[in-house]
Amino acid sequence: MLHGQNLPWRAAFRQAARSTSRAAVSRASSRFLPAQCSAAFVARSLHPYLSPPSALYAYRSFSMSLSRHKDKDKDKDKDKDSKSQPESLEEVADEESADSKKPKEQERAEELEGKSNPSEPLPSRAGSGRSSAAGGDGAGAGSDGSGKKRKSAERSLVKPSIPDVYPQVMAIPLVKRPLFPGFYKAITIKDREVGQAIADMVKRGQPYIGAFMFKDDAADKDVIHDPSEVYDVGTFCQVTSAFPVGADDNFAMTCVLYPHRRIKMTGLTSPKAEKEEASVVESTLGETAVNDTGASQSKGDVVASFEEPSDDAKALQDNQVPTILKGRKVSIADVENMVEEPFDVKTNKTIQVLVNEIVNTFKGVALLNPLFRDHVSTFSVHTTMNVGEDPVKLADFAAAVAQAESHELQSALEEMDIEKRLSKALEVLKKELISAELQKKVSDDVNARVTKKHREYMLMEQMKGIKRELGIESDGKDKLIEKFHEKAGKLAMPEAVRKVFEEEMSKLQGLEPNGSEFNVTRNYLDWLTQLPWGLRSAENFGIKHAREVLDEDHHGLKDVKDRILEFIAVGKLRGTVEGKILCLVGPPGVGKTSIGKSIARALNRQYYRFSVGGMYDVAEIKGHRRTYVGALPGRIIQALKKCQTENPLVLIDEVDKIGRNSNHGDPASALLELLDPEQNNSFLDHYLDVPVDLSKVLFVCTANMDETIPQPLLDRMEVIRLSGYVSDEKIAIAEKYLSPAAKEMSGLKDADVILESDAIVELINKYCRESGVRNLKKHIEKVYRKSALKIVTDVGEDALPEAEALTEEGKAAQREAERDTTDVEETPQGIEKQTTEKPRVALKVPDTVHVSITKDNLKDYVGPPVFTSDRLYDFTPPGVAMGLAWTSMGGSALYIESIIQNSLSASSTPGLERTGSLRDVMKESTGVAYSFAKSILAREYPKNKFFEHARIHLHCPEGATPKDGPSAGITMATSMLSLALDTKIRDDVAMTGELTLTGKVLRIGGLREKTVAARRAGAKTVIFPHDNMSDWLELPENIKEGIEGRPVSWYKEVFDIVFPNLDKEYASKLWEKELKSKKGDRKKREQKRKEEDEEESGEDDD
Structure with missing residues (x-):
């Protein structure tokens, strides 16, 4: 057998x-x-x-x-x-x-x-x-x-013979534990070449390898490059099964090895040495799998061959070199079998003593370690002879199951003297016994402490009963203490929190119920036992479910949705999730706050929101000290109490508007600990004064601009920018979300009231041009409210009787009120009866009513249009250029105007005046643009002396709005050059970019918002810095639709785009006559230009 x-x-x-x-x-x-x-x-x-x-x-x-x-x-x-x-x-x-x-x-x-x-x-x-x-x-x-x-x-069913001599085998390195003959071991191969070689060996009936252990426990590779890396003594193993695991791009193969005998490495051929003689290897792992199991074999099936051994296999059994390994990047070892020294169990008393001692040690460890007991039991069941008759097998088994150092196990493997091998095996078993005894001692100590606490608890309960019988202690206090113990028993409090709880309970037991300290301690214990210690809501790792929830509640917002889906995917692969800190930055009305509630619903987390806008007291974040009257914990502790989970989604709104420079501390600095993943696992609230783990909380912050957020706080958050919506997105949001919700809120859910698509487009273009949809939502609600009033007014109240709106309970209350004709007394009870609203139900609008809101009658519902034109200039004159700005409200078109303040003459003095509520950075940008424009004119058109005699006034419209930033540099330079060259710029060109004195165009921010504004203003070409090309490529196609992007690195490229057909001779001699004090020609030229503009306007109207 x-x-x-x-x-x-x-x-x-x-x-x-x-x-x-x-x-x-x-x-x-x-x-x-x-x-x-x-x-x-x-x-x-x-x-x-x-x-x-x-x-x-x-x-x-x-x-x-x-x-x-x-x-x-x-x-x-x-x-x-x-x-x-x-x-x-x-x-x-x-x-x-x-x-x-x-x-x-x-x-x-x-x-x-x-x-x-x-x-x-x-x-x-x-x-x-x-x-x-x-x-x-x-x-x-x-x-x-x-x-x-x-x-x-x-x-x-014939057992093939195992070769007794196998001079060359593929060498596989092991880590930390060697293999012992007769005991299976599963290993993982990550090297694709080694995995292919093993698969081909199994297929051809040569499933034999040599397993040698690395000397360095930290090594992690599947090929041996130097014999000194491994021990020279290993085991000759048979690959019983091999199958790939993991994805195609991350190769891994699991092999189950059965060691047969000890071998010694006498030589090694590394892949580098074999490279010169390597031949082309045609077989691959995938082909092996197909040839082995057929075309229908799936990816995760076992890769192994069960056909008859090939001719190569039979030849190899005749002690020939394994030619299948030639040309492969694997290690091939020359090996020889190791022969054990002869022994006689019956006559060698030392072996008998060692065997008996090993067996006794096995029994001792098995009594203390249940897992070890299972190993010994299974070994004894599957052993066909008495363990004393096979000391070799016993020694190998002892070394195979013991937890010992790698060098100790290798020493037992290399030992060929059975007495010494048994001695070494006994040594590692003795260490295992000592470890088991120590573990047993620790377990007994814990049980003793638990028993002591149980005894104390029983005595305390008896003492409470005696005091209660004698009337020494009141029932109210006992019930309160019992309630706190009961609540604490259901919570998995950390050890530090449990210690504080026990101290406070002992303190409460010694206080008088009428004392002020009693109430303070009671309130503290109440908060301590109401927090969800160890309670977490079950995470929903369904990607499909999360995508459906997010798309159901919000249109667009692809970056936010992708980030949440990534968060779920990582949690699904890891099996657990950690808290993250996200910061959504974008203009008002784009859905930053509402997306937080959708994220919580998609993740199956509890939701809590609080705003820090205008917050000046740090105690709102970290709580008050218990010494103050009416002290409370901070908002985050209140969030945990309300949500009753340790992993809620907490939305911190308006984080960019948090108060600063207050006498009550800096709340922004208090948020640093709260929003730091490295620190919030032990957040310390001033009121609780115990560490609270917030590492599982998902924090989502919202802000309109990140410039006002303190840099240390911004560095702790992952910023996701949300741009404004374009017209197409607004139309989709209005039709899918805003219109149905407003219709239901107005009581017209089942009524035949239709807001046509052209009316929505008219609302977006003429009434609601902001980046978000909040103003659009208000206008749509206004349209339906007006429709509700129109229906009630036109149909009449007789067609909508009040009695039909009452429920049965409301009708009974009305009948009772009609029977009671006595005056209502001026008492609180009577006042309550008067002001209590009777239960009502929604009235059904008659089917004959039909209301349609179109583009033509829209003004009857929302009034005249707010914006009468899509752009400030239909035709830009010389000196006017369209720039692009980025504000907290989103992007907008910013025109730059330049004019000559006085007539040119040889005696006129040059100068520059700037207006339009410009801040410091923009004023400096204006000076840079003015100097650069003068250098361009002096270099390219030296005869044009415009800037030497012209006094220029530069203005940015909408002077009530403060403006700042360097991104209007190229726009200002273009405006002044257009004036100097008396050439107008194309009406459909918008530009943005910072300009240096040498003409370099630098990177700007908010390209997406500016592109949306350019499209809203009717621009067909957008000039932007070449450094922003990556931002341009990331823009959705619906935003870039109909717009040509022109990246530039130097202003020379901008000049060629805006002045494509400029006559240099004409530009050089442009102002010669004016500078000779002849004003008539200039007036004629202005009159001629005016007539040309009128002709162009007439052609466009046609």
Whole structure:
């Protein structure tokens, strides 16, 4: 009988055969049985000391057609059958009958052992109907049960011989633990080349490798480049199964190894040395899998071969070099078998003593360590002989299951003297025993403390009962203490919090209920026991569900939605989630606050919102000290109390408007600890004065601008910028969200009231040009309110009787009021009766009512349009250029105007005047643009003396709005050059970019908002710095639709775009006559230009 071939394994194999027969596998599908057996065989790695892999390779001769082996070497098959099947049916029956007489406990243990490996492949015995090789019902080979086919199947179950000499093997390095002969081990291969080599070796019937342990425990690779990296003594192993795991781009293969004997490395051929002679390797891992299991084999199936050994395999068994490894980037080791020194167990007393001591140590460890007890039990069950008769196996088992240092285990592996090996095995077992005893001592100490606390609790309860009987202590105080203990018992308080709680409880027991300190302590304990210590809401890791929720509540906001989906995906892969700090920055009305509630719903988290806008007291964040009257914890502790979970979503609104420079501290600095992932796991509130873990909380902050947020606070947050909506997005939001909600709120849900699409477009273009949709929502609500008034007025109140609006309860109250004709007394009760609203239901609008709001009658509902024109200038004169600005309200078009203040003459004095509520940075930008424009004119058009005699006035319209920033530099320079060259700029060109004195165009911010503003203003071309090209490429296509982006690096490129056909000769001589004090020509030229503009205007109207 082979090692491990006892009844439980046969029962497991028969159980696997029954499960296969229930699937009714046909003869054509019998090829899949080996893969199933291999998958089951991988599970054997859970028991590393089970039987050798003879069962697996017994199936190697199976193929799709059982008749393939009918007439092949019959006499040879009979000899193999007689050798590989030493037990007859009568022996099996005798064993089964003997097993039936075993105690119930042993039968139960064997049953559990069989269930733990339900499909473990084992060699079938001759004539056993239950162990059908092809997964039949016991009739043999999965067919009609004929004796001929059963005999063929029996011949197939032949154990191949393991080569006694294998001079060259592929070397696989191990980490931290070597392998010991006779005990399975699963390893993971991450090197694709090594994995392909193993797969091809298994396929060709050469599944043998050498396993050697790294000397460095921190090493992590699958190829040995230098023999000094590993110990020279290892094990000769058989690959019993190999299958890929993980994705294609992250290769990994799991291999189950069965070590057969000890070997010693005498030489090593590394991939680098073999590279010169390497040949092209045609086979790949994917091809191996296809050739092995067929085209229908899925990605995660076992990669192993169960066909007959190839000719190469047979040649290799004749001690030839493994040619399959040539040309591969793997390590090939020259090895020799290690021979153990002879010994005699019966005559060597030292070995007998060591064996007995090891067995006694096993018993001692098994009594203290349940896991170790299971290992010993399983080993004893699957050992066919007395452990004293096989000290080699006992020593290897002791080293294989003990937790010891790697060098100690390697020393036991290298030792060939059985006495010394047993001694080393006993040494590691003794250490295991000491560790188990220490663990047992710690466990006993904990149990003793728990028992002591239980005794104290029982005595305390008895003392309370005695005091209660004697009237020493009141029931109210006892009930309060009992309530706090009951609430605390349901919470998983940290040790530090539990200690404070016990101290405060002891303090409360000694206080008088009428004292002020009693109320302070009671309130503190009340807060301490109302926090959700250890309570968390179940996370929803469904990506599809989260996407549906986010799309249902909000249109657009792709960046925010993608970030939340990434958050969910990471949590799904890790199995846990950590708190994050997100900051949504964007103009008002784009959905920053409302998206927080949708995120909480998508993640199945509780939601809490509080605003810090205008907050000046740091105690609002961190709480008050308990010494103050009416002290309360901070807002974050209140959030945890309200949500009753440790992982809510907390929305901190208007974080950019937080108060600063206050006498009560700086709330922004208090947020630093709250929003720091490295510190908020032990957040300290002033009131509680105990560390609170906020690392699981998802913080979402909102702001209109990030410039006003303190830099240390901004550095702790992940900023996601939200731009304003374009017209297409506003239309979609209005039709999908705003209009249905406003219609329902106005009581017109089922009424025939329609807000046409052209009316929505008119609202967006003529009434609501802001970046968000808040103003649009107000106008839509106004339209439906006006419609409701119109319906009630036109139909009349008689068609909508008040009685129909009352419920049954309301009608009864009305009848009671009609019967009671007495005057209502001026008492609180009477006042309540007068002011209480009667229950009502919604009235149904008659089906004959129809209201349609279109573009033509929209002004009847919302008044005349606010914006009568899409742009400030329909035709830009010389000196006017369209720039782009970015504010907290979103992007907007910013025109720059330049004019000449006086007539040009040779005696006129140059100068520059700036107006338009410009701040310091923009004033400096104006000076830079003025100087650069003069340099351009002097260099390119030296005869043009415009800037030497012209006094220029530069103005930015909408003077009530403060303006600042450097991004209008190229716009200002273009405006002044347009005036100097007396050439107008194209009406559909908008530009933005910071200008330096040398003409370099620098990067700007808010390109998305500015592009939205340019499209809203009707621009067809947008000039922006080349450094912002990445921002331009990230813009959605619906924003860039109809707009040509022109990135520039120098102002020369801007000049060529805005003045494409400029006549240099004309530009040079432009102001010569004016500078000679002749004013008539200038007036004629202005009159001529005015006539040309009127003609162009007439052509456009046509």
